[in-house]
Amino acid sequence: MIKKITKPAKVVKKDLNTEEKIISAARKLFTQHGFVATKTRDIAKEAGINLALLNYYFRSKEKLFDIIMAENMINFIQSIGVVINDKNSSLEDKIYAITNNYIDLLIKQPDLPLFVLSELSRHPDKFIQKLKVNEVLSQSYLIKQYNGAVLSGKIKDVHPIHFIANILGLTVFPFVGAPMLKNISGFSNDAYIELMLERKNMIPAWMKSILIADVI
Amino acid sequence: MIKKITKPAKVVKKDLNTEEKIISAARKLFTQHGFVATKTRDIAKEAGINLALLNYYFRSKEKLFDIIMAENMINFIQSIGVVINDKNSSLEDKIYAITNNYIDLLIKQPDLPLFVLSELSRHPDKFIQKLKVNEVLSQSYLIKQYNGAVLSGKIKDVHPIHFIANILGLTVFPFVGAPMLKNISGFSNDAYIELMLERKNMIPAWMKSILIADVI
DNA sequence: TTAATTTTTAATCATTTGTTTAATTTTTTT
DNA sequence: AAAAAAATTAAACAAATGATTAAAAATTAA
Known part of the structure; x- marks a missing residue:
């Protein structure tokens, strides 16, 4: 038998x-x-x-999923989370740390951002509240530094949400759009990862230039 | 009855x-x-x-889906496609046109990028080949202009794929990450759209500053 | 060791889901 | 008007799917 x-x-x-x-x-x-x-x-x-x-x-499947979802969300925002309230680093330092953390994380877990953003889109309410990203970030030392730099004229007066959107856009998007961008560039997976590592140093420089760019 | x-x-x-x-x-x-x-x-x-x-x-469901997928992919890349081979516009003009096209499109169809990128991720091979984005873009006048500007020293020597990733990151990501960014900012949907419209003018200025930023 | 408890298993259930069928209705052709 | 073709419908099918059950096996407590 x-x-x-x-x-x-x-x-x-x-x-x-x-x-x-x-x-x-x-x-x-x-x-x-x-x-x-x-x-x-x-x-x-x-x-x-x-x-x-x-x-x-x-x-149930859903209860199991909720555990993974919570795990992944925390994982995803920790690249910012571990940095934002450091009193001993400059705004510039924090930009570097955030991009550096993200690129290391996303090379290891390239599926993470598309997963988190897709599932958030399907349940805008269910998960997002729990993290209280809103208060945590808006009360953070990073945002205080940002607003301080605006007031002292070191950077342009642009709403900090643009700053967050920009750093995430430059850092995370190349992973979300990897299938498309790999095809466009004709790069292999390894070459593409090399490209992402290049960005570790480029994005901070770009972000710095964005902060002082004349936008009127 | x-x-x-x-x-x-x-x-x-x-x-x-x-x-x-x-x-x-x-x-x-x-x-x-x-x-x-x-x-x-x-x-x-x-x-x-x-x-x-x-x-x-x-x-079948799949054949019906393939039609929609093709439609949406074309729709998504047309914001770039209609611009890249225009001989009468500068690189700067093209940057503005691309962000402008995308932001208008994505305000009307906010689900488009997450759909395209998600489905591409699940079938990296199936759809992406058909569009030949690779050849079309790499042979485009936009890339010729970009490489020309690099040679003449007007912009820094950075691989054009970074340029594409950056413009898409700054423009498309805020829509892909909208559920998260809305929550972070506490903005209503209308206020968030207003924010996206703001970016129509800001992103070109930012991209310009990125192109000349010292990245070494 | 024996008894009680916990863990694991195969089988089964009730829905859901993509697709097909055969009959009916509507439209077009002759 | 009659015949042929096309479109529409309700019903059903087979496979997939999340979940449960009851029995067996393994572990722990007595």
Whole structure:
């Protein structure tokens, strides 16, 4: 008699318990394909566990997803979060740190921003409130420094949300648009990563020039 | 006896034939929710037609999707496409035209970039080849102007792919990241659109300063 | 060791979903 | 007006999917 064996899709990390195996597989698949495109059976297969264990440990697909979503959101904003309230670094230092953190993070996890932004778009309310990015950022030392520099005339008077949009646009967009930009440039994946590493030094210089550019 | 009536989800555009109604509904739903999250029954309901007509006219969900995808990709790159080979405009003019085109387009269709970039990420090969963005752009007059300006020392020697990434990052990212940026800024939808309109004039100035910024 | 508890499994359920079918209605052609 | 072709419909199908169940196996407590 032939026994049907459900074997793990790839390498199931050893010395993880069942709960951790499921989280690990869910993290990978949800982040790669999003909520709707990820099937519970795919997660079970990837984790090398019985399908029923997913519900046994996490009640439902959605509850499991919420855990990964929260994880990924925090992950995504931490590149800014760890920097913004540092009293010992200049505005310029912070710009460098933010782009540097992001580029390192996104080279390791290129799917992260598209995942976070896609899922946020589908549930504008559900997740975004919890993080309180609003208060945390607007009360941050970074924004105080920015407004101070505006007042002292060191940089142009532009709403700080433009500043945030610009630094994220220059840093994160090349990863979100990677499939398109890789094709446009004809670069291989490795060459493209090299290009992203180049930007670690270029973006701070560009941001600096943006801050003093005459916009009227 | 009660007759069950399948009525259109919202307003079905008058004087459209069945085929057009389906395309119109598919365009709306696919662009809003992507391929997997959009169900054929939702399209039929939105179009106010019988479910079977979808397959009658378009064979399958995927074939219908491919039409919308092609449409949206062309739509998305046309903001650049209509500009890049104009011999009578300067590099500066082209930057302004591109950002202007994009911001107008994305205010009308905010879901467009996230849709295109998400679906491209899930099928890196399937769609991207057809457009030949690679050759069209690299052979374009815009890139010739860019390289000419580099040679004449008017702008810094930076690979043109950075230039493309930067203009798209500054212009498109604020729409892709809108749910997050709206929350951060606390702006209403209207106020946020106002912010995007502001950027029509700011981004060209910023791009100009980026082009001459010292990046070594 | 035995009993109780926890974990794992295979099978099954109820919906959902893309697609097809066969019959009916409408439109076009003769 | 009759016949042929095209469009539309309700019903159904098969596969996929999230979740549950009841039994078995493994672990822990007594």
